[in-house]
Amino acid sequence: MKFSATQITSQQAMSYARQMLNTYPHHSRIDAGVLAAAIDALSDCVQACTADVDADLSESDLADMVKCIRLCLHCTDVCAATLGVVSRPAEYDANVTKPLVEACVAICKSCGDECERHAHMQAHCRVCGEACRRCEQACRELLAAIT
Amino acid sequence: MKFSATQITSQQAMSYARQMLNTYPHHSRIDAGVLAAAIDALSDCVQACTADVDADLSESDLADMVKCIRLCLHCTDVCAATLGVVSRPAEYDANVTKPLVEACVAICKSCGDECERHAHMQAHCRVCGEACRRCEQACRELLAAIT
Amino acid sequence: MKFSATQITSQQAMSYARQMLNTYPHHSRIDAGVLAAAIDALSDCVQACTADVDADLSESDLADMVKCIRLCLHCTDVCAATLGVVSRPAEYDANVTKPLVEACVAICKSCGDECERHAHMQAHCRVCGEACRRCEQACRELLAAIT
Amino acid sequence: MKFSATQITSQQAMSYARQMLNTYPHHSRIDAGVLAAAIDALSDCVQACTADVDADLSESDLADMVKCIRLCLHCTDVCAATLGVVSRPAEYDANVTKPLVEACVAICKSCGDECERHAHMQAHCRVCGEACRRCEQACRELLAAIT
Numbered sequence: 001m002k003f004s005a006t007q008i009t010s011q012q013a014m015s016y017a018r019q020m021l022n023t024y025p026h027h028s029r030i031d032a033g034v035l036a037a038a039i040d041a042l043s044d045c046v047q048a049c050t051a052d053v054d055a056d057l058s059e060s061d062l063a064d065m066v067k068c069i070r071l072c073l074h075c076t077d078v079c080a081a082t083l084g085v086v087s088r089p090a091e092y093d094a095n096v097t098k099p100l101v102e103a104c105v106a107i108c109k110s111c112g113d114e115c116e117r118h119a120h121m122q123a124h125c126r127v128c129g130e131a132c133r134r135c136e137q138a139c140r141e142l143l144a145a146i147t
Numbered sequence: 148m149k150f151s152a153t154q155i156t157s158q159q160a161m162s163y164a165r166q167m168l169n170t171y172p173h174h175s176r177i178d179a180g181v182l183a184a185a186i187d188a189l190s191d192c193v194q195a196c197t198a199d200v201d202a203d204l205s206e207s208d209l210a211d212m213v214k215c216i217r218l219c220l221h222c223t224d225v226c227a228a229t230l231g232v233v234s235r236p237a238e239y240d241a242n243v244t245k246p247l248v249e250a251c252v253a254i255c256k257s258c259g260d261e262c263e264r265h266a267h268m269q270a271h272c273r274v275c276g277e278a279c280r281r282c283e284q285a286c287r288e289l290l291a292a293i294t
Numbered sequence: 295m296k297f298s299a300t301q302i303t304s305q306q307a308m309s310y311a312r313q314m315l316n317t318y319p320h321h322s323r324i325d326a327g328v329l330a331a332a333i334d335a336l337s338d339c340v341q342a343c344t345a346d347v348d349a350d351l352s353e354s355d356l357a358d359m360v361k362c363i364r365l366c367l368h369c370t371d372v373c374a375a376t377l378g379v380v381s382r383p384a385e386y387d388a389n390v391t392k393p394l395v396e397a398c399v400a401i402c403k404s405c406g407d408e409c410e411r412h413a414h415m416q417a418h419c420r421v422c423g424e425a426c427r428r429c430e431q432a433c434r435e436l437l438a439a440i441t
Numbered sequence: 442m443k444f445s446a447t448q449i450t451s452q453q454a455m456s457y458a459r460q461m462l463n464t465y466p467h468h469s470r471i472d473a474g475v476l477a478a479a480i481d482a483l484s485d486c487v488q489a490c491t492a493d494v495d496a497d498l499s500e501s502d503l504a505d506m507v508k509c510i511r512l513c514l515h516c517t518d519v520c521a522a523t524l525g526v527v528s529r530p531a532e533y534d535a536n537v538t539k540p541l542v543e544a545c546v547a548i549c550k551s552c553g554d555e556c557e558r559h560a561h562m563q564a565h566c567r568v569c570g571e572a573c574r575r576c577e578q579a580c581r582e583l584l585a586a587i588t
Contacts, residue, residue, distance in 0.1 A: 023564035070238035081228030091217035123464035170417035270317035364532035375522030385511035
């Protein structure tokens with residue numbers, strides 16, 4: 001249960017993405033810190049967007065939440081695929097990874113913008129918007145590292 | 148069991164992707180025939196690549212199959228995400244869909260090339276290579292329709 | 295484009311799931327016809343439920359569609375995972391596959407029931423409900439074959 | 442970048458799963474702490490198993506890694522689906538969630554056992570095995586909370 005601050009030790013504080021990269025038998029061309037940060041941010045964004053769809057569907061002003069729901073669904077799918085591809089760095093191909101991460105940046109940007117529009121009313125959209133912003137930023141840094 | 152030719156009727160022959168688009172309450176800017184063909188090809192490619200990984204792992208010349216396995220895993224993830232995004236056309240954004248479909252074309256091309264290299268030895272790679280080629284082609288047609 | 299009846303040949307009529315099983319180097323304990331039918335039905339159900347969520351979100355009586363949207367989202371996730379696991383039959387474990395397919399039967403039943411409730415008003419729910427019913431049935435037959 | 446111990450603050454230490462549940466507008470029957478712990482463990486397990494497949498494929502004793510690769514692929518699919526379903530608690534149905542989480546416990550157990558078998562040789566399998574064990578445990582606690 002890593003969400004309890006008192007339970008965090010330096011061991012638990014290192015994400016599995018980072019630990020896996022530290023033990024990876026294949027030499028990657030991408031900086032491990034940038035890659036692990038992207039994997040963690042993608043994973044968080046999948047969590048947040050998945051939950052935000054369900055939370056949005058519980059709101060009374062449903063018609064106003066439709067765009068947010070749709071963008072969260074797209075964001076979940078694109079982040080999950082990007083998470084898969086960048087977590088398997090051995091067979092790396094810029095022609096695949098670059099446009100995929102670009103698609104990820106674009107949907108995290110749109111989804112983050114839309115969540116922010118609801119942030120003053122819906123706390124779950126504020127949290128989800130933060131996850132999208134961090135993921136957008138981590139993917140931009142990954143893009144800079146791979147091109 | 149739609150794979151038995153004798154059981155196919157015109158009703159069953161229309162894919163669910165096509166039937167769903169025919170009943171879709173939202174007007175899409177993308178030609179329904181092109182979109183349904185892409186969705187079907189993406190779905191077939193996910194099926195074939197998923198199965199091909201397991202089949203590859205059963206071969207005796209495992210070291211020669213590693214690249215094929217890795218490309219099939221990437222292809223499954225990218226095709227599944229693309230399938231999700233293009234199946235929800237209402238909140239369409241070219242900045243997301245275009246690079247995503249481009250990533251899909253690139254991985255279907257690489258994966259199809261690698262499967263073809265094994266096609267004379269492994270029949271499952273021949274079948275999977277065909278699914279990749281059709282998906283690459285269907286995604287190229289989708290790209291032409293959305294840009 | 296397998297949705298056009300005139301374009302179907304016996305070659306095209308055989309699904310990739312069936313073709314992959316026909317070329318599979320590993321001997322499976324499960325009947326190939328039952329397994330291929332389940333894989334095809336799962337694949338169709340993923341397609342239909344994904345599209346139905348977007349279609350539901352376009353309806354004016356949104357509050358009445360919330361349950362349908364939520365069940366379609368669950369159904370998509372469970373069917374996609376079941377599709378993956380049963381498409382890799384080599385490392386088969388009844389302790390995993392049996393409860394997974396049972397979860398799939400349960401969500402296809404609930405989702406099919408809810409879609410049917412809307413079928414007279416929304417044609418997309420009628421189509422999606424059919425895909426759920428077929429998938430529920432195909433998974434029941436798979437369950438009977440694996441236990 | 443939550444993997445650096447020095448960068449962790451109490452704010453960052455709370456996972457997005459926990460933050461989303463804290464802001465959730467729907468009352469859930471399941472304890473939020475147990476649920477958030479399960480979501481985090483599922484997310485970590487997806488990360489670790491995805492990366493472990495790629496790492497396994499880089500090992501020289503490939504034939505000995507085949508079972509581990511196959512179990513990691515199953516584990517990724519089942520954990521990802523379970524993550525999706527339990528992250529949308531509003532439309533909760535024990536007939537779906539219970540067998541799904543049971544399938545998750547079973548695959549995390551098998552995959553953790555197999556990873557442990559390789560742990561003395563492959564550090565990535567040791568890390569992945571830990572993620573599987575924690576996920577198995579978190580899912581057992583979730584099962585106890587939902588039945």
